[in-house]
Amino acid sequence: MGTNSNTLVKLKNAGYQQNDKWLVKGVSLEVEKGKIVTLIGPNGSGKSTTAKIALGIYKKFDGEVEKYTNKIGYVPQKVSIDWTLPLRVRDFMVLTEDLKEDAIDEALSLTGVVHLKHKNLGNLSGGEFQRVLLARAISKKPELLVLDEPVQGVDFTGEIALYELIKKISEELNCGILLISHDLHTVMSATDHVVCLNGHVCCSGSPSDVAKNNEYKALFGEQAAQTLSIYEHKHDHVHSHEGEIKKN
Amino acid sequence: MFDDFFIRALVAGIGVAFVTGPLGCFVVWRRLSYFGDTLAHSALLGVTMAYSFEFNIAISVFIISSVIALILIQLQRKTNLPGDALLGLLAHSSLAVGLVVIGFLTFIRFDIMGLLFGDILAVNVNDLIIIWIGGALILLVLKLIWKPLFASTVNYELAEAEGLNPDRAKAIFTILMAAIIAISIKMVGLLLITGMLIIPAAMARNISDNPQKMVLFSIIGGLLSVIIGLFSSLEFNTASGPSIITASLVLFILSLLKIKQSIQLKN
Numbered sequence: 287m288g289t290n291s292n293t294l295v296k297l298k299n300a301g302y303q304q305n306d307k308w309l310v311k312g313v314s315l316e317v318e319k320g321k322i323v324t325l326i327g328p329n330g331s332g333k334s335t336t337a338k339i340a341l342g343i344y345k346k347f348d349g350e351v352e353k354y355t356n357k358i359g360y361v362p363q364k365v366s367i368d369w370t371l372p373l374r375v376r377d378f379m380v381l382t383e384d385l386k387e388d389a390i391d392e393a394l395s396l397t398g399v400v401h402l403k404h405k406n407l408g409n410l411s412g413g414e415f416q417r418v419l420l421a422r423a424i425s426k427k428p429e430l431l432v433l434d435e436p437v438q439g440v441d442f443t444g445e446i447a448l449y450e451l452i453k454k455i456s457e458e459l460n461c462g463i464l465l466i467s468h469d470l471h472t473v474m475s476a477t478d479h480v481v482c483l484n485g486h487v488c489c490s491g492s493p494s495d496v497a498k499n500n501e502y503k504a505l506f507g508e509q510a511a512q513t514l515s516i517y518e519h520k521h522d523h524v525h526s527h528e529g530e531i532k533k534n
Numbered sequence: 535m536f537d538d539f540f541i542r543a544l545v546a547g548i549g550v551a552f553v554t555g556p557l558g559c560f561v562v563w564r565r566l567s568y569f570g571d572t573l574a575h576s577a578l579l580g581v582t583m584a585y586s587f588e589f590n591i592a593i594s595v596f597i598i599s600s601v602i603a604l605i606l607i608q609l610q611r612k613t614n615l616p617g618d619a620l621l622g623l624l625a626h627s628s629l630a631v632g633l634v635v636i637g638f639l640t641f642i643r644f645d646i647m648g649l650l651f652g653d654i655l656a657v658n659v660n661d662l663i664i665i666w667i668g669g670a671l672i673l674l675v676l677k678l679i680w681k682p683l684f685a686s687t688v689n690y691e692l693a694e695a696e697g698l699n700p701d702r703a704k705a706i707f708t709i710l711m712a713a714i715i716a717i718s719i720k721m722v723g724l725l726l727i728t729g730m731l732i733i734p735a736a737m738a739r740n741i742s743d744n745p746q747k748m749v750l751f752s753i754i755g756g757l758l759s760v761i762i763g764l765f766s767s768l769e770f771n772t773a774s775g776p777s778i779i780t781a782s783l784v785l786f787i788l789s790l791l792k793i794k795q796s797i798q799l800k801n
Binding site: 356358365370373383426432 | 742
């Protein structure tokens with residue numbers, strides 16, 4: 287992984303500990319322009335933590351982070367808006383950057399929620415809110431998009447459409463995407479590089495690399511095998527609080 | 535024109551309301567009402583310092599409140615006590631120390647009631663200058679940090695990830711809080727300043743559907759409270775602070791009618 291001019295963010299042996307417990311350790315990855323890197327792994331495996339290290343939200347981390355862009359769009363895993371703060375979709379769209387009205391409309395149209403522009407954020411359904419979050423992140427035409435489970439709560443057809451949109455955005459804007467997802471079926475075909483986490487990097491590579499040596503490949507065809515092989519990929523060890531690895 | 539004490543009080547109160555309106559919204563949004571109380575209670579110590587060293591009250595209060603805010607931030611880092619316990623510790627100990635110091639300053643006649651609840655007779659032309667210039671500065675700085683402060687109020691991680699530096703905005707906002715307490719202490723009194731911040735903003739929340747509107751209504755609510763409160767203070771010979779806060783409470787209760795209406799409309 288040599289750094290080149292296309293690199294947007296690069297983690298070298300990065301880790302983060304909270305209350306003397308390692309949330310994630312030894313992660314190296316690189317997001318380049320126009321490329322999609324997907325983080326997969328079970329709950330608590332450090333996917334969101336890795337994203338937050340890359341974004342600079344966590345400041346006291348281990349290892350090195352090199353960031354070559356400030357134009358970042360972020361979809362956090364969880365956003366809750368307090369009742370005391372009256373906020374319409376439109377107000378939320380211009381939260382971190384001033385946008386022209388047609389730029390707001392364009393982004394909201396792309397994720398299919400332009401009709402909600404003047405609605406209060408508190409009145410949206412989970413899926414509608416995710417679409418607004420994604421629209422906000424892409425509206426500023428970022429160089430790096432960090433999407434932490436961007437389609438949670440979105441209906442199935444919408445899910446596929448949104449992943450297609452994410453792929454399209456990465457091509458059109460030539461932006462790099464760091465994607466965290468559970469929905470392997472839909473994301474794998476679009477992903478350039480997969481990093482499988484379980485407190486550390488279990489394996490990484492192209493989807494087919496990760497799927498290599500899998501007997502399902504012949505049976506289900508290349509694409510399904512990629513998906514399935516990752517589903518079948520078992521975590522054979524757990525992590526103690528000190529970060530040691532114990533075999534099951 | 536400023537010869538009349540009542541006109542002076544009115545001009546001072548209006549100046550204060552323009553600033554407490556937007557700051558109060560952030561106090562409500564960021565759940566800082568107890569923090570505001572702590573700074574206000576520590577203001578008594580600032581007042582005693584001002585008397586002891588024959589210093590301007592507003593500046594002295596501003597310095598002491600800022601110091602208390604810094605101590606709070608340090609304590610939050612270095613102890614495991616929960617935030618509300620630390621706030622209570624600082625609020626009551628600084629109030630107590632302030633009162634003890636007053637006990638020693640026997641050579642000065644203190645109007646304790648005026649300090650605690652505000653005294654419109656005490657507002658002089660110097661105070662007017664401090665309120666209007668200080669207030670304008672506070673609003674200017676708030677406008678400059680609005681984007682990072684507001685974005686991090688909605689979601690800290692979003693603001694941080696997208697490069698807005700929310701920590702700096704928060705630190706500056708803390709200083710603005712100390713400043714508004716310093717310039718409004720004579721009008722409202724140190725026990726009631728937080729009410730002036732919170733109640734008009736809470737009223738505004740009930741009748742607003744976006745943040746800009748809430749700030750606007752919060753300012754209007756504060757202005758009405760000051761005007762109604764001061765006129766009734768004159769009429770009924772009541773302390774200015776309680777009169778202003780009571781007026782804002784009435785406005786808040788009226789705003790509840792509107793919220794009831796919109797709930798009924800929804801059903």
